[in-house]
Amino acid sequence: MSKALSAPAASLAPIPVRDILPWLVFGGLFCLLAIYFVGAEQGATALLPGHFMHELVHDGRHLLAFPCH
Amino acid sequence: MVGSLLLRGMLAGLLAGLLAAAFGALAGEPSIERAIAYESAAAQAAGEPPEPEIVSRDVQRGPGLFAAAMVYGAALGGFFGLAFAFAHGRIGGGDPRAVAALLATAGFVALALAPALKYPANPPAIGAADTIGARTALFFIMMFASLTAMILAAATGRNLAARFGAWRGALTGVVVFVTAALFAGVLLPSVNEVPADFPADLLWRFRLASLGTQAVLWSAIGFGFALLTPTARHLSASD
Numbered sequence: 393m394s395k396a397l398s399a400p401a402a403s404l405a406p407i408p409v410r411d412i413l414p415w416l417v418f419g420g421l422f423c424l425l426a427i428y429f430v431g432a433e434q435g436a437t438a439l440l441p442g443h444f445m446h447e448l449v450h451d452g453r454h455l456l457a458f459p460c461h
Numbered sequence: 462m463v464g465s466l467l468l469r470g471m472l473a474g475l476l477a478g479l480l481a482a483a484f485g486a487l488a489g490e491p492s493i494e495r496a497i498a499y500e501s502a503a504a505q506a507a508g509e510p511p512e513p514e515i516v517s518r519d520v521q522r523g524p525g526l527f528a529a530a531m532v533y534g535a536a537l538g539g540f541f542g543l544a545f546a547f548a549h550g551r552i553g554g555g556d557p558r559a560v561a562a563l564l565a566t567a568g569f570v571a572l573a574l575a576p577a578l579k580y581p582a583n584p585p586a587i588g589a590a591d592t593i594g595a596r597t598a599l600f601f602i603m604m605f606a607s608l609t610a611m612i613l614a615a616a617t618g619r620n621l622a623a624r625f626g627a628w629r630g631a632l633t634g635v636v637v638f639v640t641a642a643l644f645a646g647v648l649l650p651s652v653n654e655v656p657a658d659f660p661a662d663l664l665w666r667f668r669l670a671s672l673g674t675q676a677v678l679w680s681a682i683g684f685g686f687a688l689l690t691p692t693a694r695h696l697s698a699s700d
Contacts, residue, residue: 406550407462415463416543423471426536430529436597447516450585451493452529454667455485455674457573457582459596461589 431458466542473685474538478531481678485530489670490522492584495663500586503656530678538682541568545686552619558687565683570638571611573675576603579646582671584663588654596652603649610641 431453433439434446446453446460453460497518501511516525544564545557553560580600588596614637622630655664 404550404555407546409547412463412543412546415467415546419467419539419543423536423539426532430533430536432597432601436594443515447514447521448525449529449532450516450521451490451526452482452485452533454493454582454584455489455526455671456530456533457577457580457600457671457675459580459583459588459593459600461585461587461593 430456435460463543463546466546467539468542469689470538470540470542470545470682470686471535472538473682473689474534474536474541475531476534476685477538477678477681478534479527480681481534481674482527482530484677485526485670485674486522488673489667490526492663492667492670493522495660496584496586496667499659499663503586530674534678534682537568537572537678538686541565541682541686544568545690548615552615557690561683561687561690565679565686567611567615568682569676569679571607571642572604573672573679575607575610575642575646576600577668577672577675579603579649580652581668583655584667587656587659587664592652592654599649599652603645606645606649607642610638610645613641614638 429445430449433449434443435453436459450460504511541564545560548564549557549560553563580596580603614634617637618630618634620630621633
């Protein structure tokens with residue numbers, strides 16, 4: 393640790409995995425849900441009834457390369 | 462620290478989504494309109510009634526496209542921020558901007574380029590309704606496989622770099638990624654639902670626009686995050 397402090401540019405202390413994990417679980421889940429709504433909702437599967445989400449994100453879904461129709 | 466990096470990533474992603482949507486509107490929308498015209502003509506020829514429009518085309522190509530790209534950008538940016546939290550101090554040297562550039566390149570290759578080589582983007586009018594489930598599953602499997610290949614490549618490259626030098630480590634990482642991604646691409650079944658008379662130039666232009674949109678998205682996430690990133694000294698602080 394004292395070695396890392398004496399030469400901060402050469403050997404930066406990485407953020408411990410146990411500090412990242414909780415953020416990964418909650419932030420990751422939130423982000424995955426967002427990707428699902430843009431990429432697949434009301435296409436392959438549907439959490440909400442109808443076609444509103446599908447049609448709203450339609451052009452983005454095509455351009456971002458997700459399968460559609 | 463991690464929460465702040467997550468938020469910075471999402472903010473960079475939101476702005477990147479704005480730029481990507483602007484690019485998509487300019488480069489991709491003409492192809493989408495042409496493809497929809499082809500689709501309508503084909504449906505009319507087959508005697509099918511026109512589908513009801515819930516969201517108007519004006520909203521779809523404007524606010525809809527921007528909303529989709531910005532939400533997607535923010536989500537990718539969030540993962541980018543978390544990946545940065547892990548990568549910083551582990552790969553790419555001490556400069557946070559270099560780490561951000563490396564991650565953005567890796568993200569584009571793993572989540573846009575490699576999946577597009579196996580399952581290229583398709584404009585409207587391509588794709589049967591009854592295969593959407595299988596096509597979506599295959600696409601996400603390819604993304605996941607490609608991302609796993611990238612993580613494997615980074616871990617291998619890092620280990621070898623410590624022993625045999627940065628150049629050999631990086632080169633081995635590239636070989637590991639290409640081999641593993643190719644392996645996944647060869648194993649997964651191919652999908653081709655392009656109608657026989659679909660204009661080839663339209664397909665090419667749309668796919669190019671799609672890849673361009675994602676290139677803009679990932680570049681902007683990388684640059685945006687680098688601009689928003691605290692200096693190396695702040696990152697090494699433990700708070």
